[in-house]
Amino acid sequence: MMALQHFGRAAAAAMVGLVLTVAMAAPSLAATVVTVNGTPITDTQVDQRLRLFSMEGNKTGRKGATDQLIDEALQMEEAKRLGITVSNAQVDEGLQQVSRNIKISQDKLIQMLQQNGVGIETLRDRLRAAIAWNAVSEQAIMPQVQISDLELDQKAASQVAAFQTYDYILKEIIFVAPGGQGAGGRTAQANRYRSSFAGCDSAVQLSLSYTDAAVIDVGRRHATQLPEAIAKELAGLNVGGITKPRVVDTGVSMLAVCQKTQAEDLTFIKGNLEAEAGTSALQQQTTNYLADLRSRAKIIYN
Template identity: 70%
Template structure:
């Protein structure tokens, strides 16, 4: 079913889906547990359980209750920090879920209704997710620290031998718009390649061919190049030129004008920083929640 993907899609809002306890509680609802003074009722648990069933979540009533307790704690902390979520933010999140599921908002609401789930149940959950995101940004993110040494060591471990080079390159293109006539242009490129004697004569040699251009690519580190190209260049010396490759505009070759040994971690390090930052942030948010839950006043009725 389409709702088998609902938890995954809505989970992308931040660290997981959550449900606020701010919804109006029917007068006949019975309070099952009170969290920091906020009641969690049997109606809320039943609604969450129905949503779980739509999503394929099989943790049952216990899972629904525990999730609601966690979310009540999250909402309590958001309130303590003065973090509020507007209805417009919630509506936008609801719309985004509908778009991700390739549904209209009305159709999403109808599918929820057919399964006995009020759309406000999902909206309340989104409200809490947004609020908890605000808590993390305000109370956790400023304390996230990443060791530059650890980043350097991790990044260095991801650099292969063929990526430890810095180049100054020229690109030789035999124009074939849209790839039309690429085979013939490849044959010409190979003839050019066989006569190539270095970057200084690259332009002069291109004048012997129709619609051939020489472009100064400039300085590039191997990590900025496609892996296959970087591997080919690593096995060549200055004055070498790569085999022809068909691209959108025609047939391309790269010529090495300068080549030096240079371990540049910049690009790999940026990727590592994002990964480590996310992992560190997740751990600290989990620790923050564990502390809140430990200190929460939870009373089962």
């Protein structure tokens, strides 16, 4: 009996020793540095984000990393409130897009992260929040963006230059040289064509004198739809005129003026201005929306 009791005490002592040894060997638990409406953000998350910042050249430091994690917690919470979910497949696609943007394979991206001590989940978490926030923007913020048509009209009108007040019907004459190969010789041929050009009606017939030359009906184009350099050159031409040869991806190109009328069209300029104004207004509304979420959030720093 005494022997059994002795064995029991020895076994218990050994077990306590084993527990203590394991406890000492195990890494310490991550400490919560801030809670956002009850959602904890740990020092490990902040450290990981800092490592990611270092790879990106972001020098906002620990405060910047913490603020970004707070914003993401609010963004994910707002997405949940609106019934928005982000699937793993969407995050996977986001990861592939990151790889494409920096022109490396996804495996190489993961390897780079690991070499810098960044877990792939750190990047996935940020992508998930970005995707969720984009959905919040489309659902809740974008409908609030209002752009004044009158302001757009006035701004568009002020930006139209004299060379942009024409409407054309054009033909394009292409001397084929894929990838620009042999463009020098083709330019010389294009210049000979240009010197013999007598108007759009005979454009095709004239092209038959040359190998791999094509005449394409471009159709109606307003000057505001054309690159500025071409619009300026066309403005100086009369009907039956033809631009100087330009090297393009498919070869050497010239534009022939088949019709030309005075016509102010603000549609294209206004469309560009509307896109710019919309982007700017959306960015401001998004900033305000997130600031409002922050102002109403319960953020506790430990």
